Amino acid sequence: MTADLAIDVSHLVTHYGSRKILDDVNVQARQGEIMVIMGGSGSGKSTLLRHLLGLHRPTSGSIKLLGRDITKLNADAMFDLRKNMGVAFQGGALFNSMTVGENVELPLREHTKLDENTIRIMSRMKLEVVNLAGFEDLMPSELSGGMIKRAALARAIVMDPKLLFFDEPSAGLDPVVSAELDELILTLRDAMNMTIVVVTHELESAFKIADRITVLDQGKILMSDTVAALRASEQPRIMSLLNRTPRHDAINADEYMERLTREIF
């Protein structure tokens, strides 16, 4: 059972300064699954993603990617693992000083000893996959928002990673472009059997692509289950998420007074 888990997070606790951000988070995803992480602003989904990427050290808990606990790996082992990970950041994070083509070629140049022509051809193949063929000589500043996301995706998959992370694929895009990106994510999973983690707050997109949805709320996992189970859930928080109703938390009068009158340093 645990052997085919591509992602296995257990009892993850993280802090930002003295503030607790994630509290006992447990998440699993099998090889070839698309897992969508959902949650409102400040729910901790970006923090969870950054920890999955190995950009921060957690307070406690373990994060196993492809069977290896990244909280305990040394730099060399992490370097090797990163060859199997691809990441498309929210804003694309393309290197502005390089052309689109050079951006996509960079992982190949750094990690392989392939010759120049092979690198060119491989990066063009990935640009074909994301429908950006012929754009390799443009600079990132000359691209539209949707093109930047697709170029970032091309860079993320150029090493044929086993794990792909995609942060907010549909943020700031029109519905048609974001539907195209959803299709692309599904194609990638089917064609390359990638395990894909998508962080989003777009319900429609989440339901379309997800095999499993993890809902975060105030640093805790509300639910991590299939789309059908999520739809059937009767938990009030989840229902309010699905029906887009504003949440009405009961306010504790004493805590409220304490927050207002607390000494400010």
Place this chain on the structure above:
Amino acid sequence: MFDPVLSFVAAVGQRSLQSVREVGYHFALLVEGFYWLIFGRWRRQPVRLAAIFKEAVGVGVEAIPIVALASFAIGMMLAIQGIYSLRTFGAEGQVVLGIAMSVTREFAPLITGIFVAGRSGSAIAARIGTMQISQEIDALRVIGINPVRYLVAPLLAAMLLTMPALTILSDLVALFGGALYCAGELSLPIGIFFQRTFEILVAQDVLHGVLKSLIFAVIVTLIGAANGFNVSAGAEGVGRATTRSVVLGCIGIILADMVFTFLTSR
């Protein structure tokens, strides 16, 4: 309630702690930069020669016109002031000694350092800072590229190569500026000026300036890079880091110059 003395002491303590932390960060950056330059090859993350040359063009070659112009003006200014003050003793002839010593030991490395800090220190901070806020640094890390190896190590090498070269260029141009003024004012042929200059100077004088320029190269690179990496507050943060790296770079250069000169010239 609030005790003003206590809060003052707390503020001083926090500032001191922050400064110590910052110095530590610079030092760690220095060690890591050299580490990648020397051992990168064995860690499968070599610092590429092409990257070093690209940086060298940016921080060194492109600085030639402005450094040359400033050095020429400084050399000429030294000649004017030297002749003016030495005339009191009727010793205008000794101006060559004054120019030769002060240019090679002090003015050339200092002017070069300050101009490079102004040109490149700010550019380094702005570039790394912008990359930080647009998540490009994170992107480097997840690709498996160490940001210090990729961004700082080539710069450090380029600075260490070009700063001494710029300093020697500055030596020559400043001496030429001085010689030109002396030719007009004292009717001292330029050839004779340089001949006497080379009789006066020993290798140690030039070396003194070149050594200083190496220290300045490290200071400018580290302050620019550290301020860039620590940008957090968006575009405004980049602006602040840029200003800070120029101010700290210049003051760092002048203080290091004073300490170095004090330790080596007595």
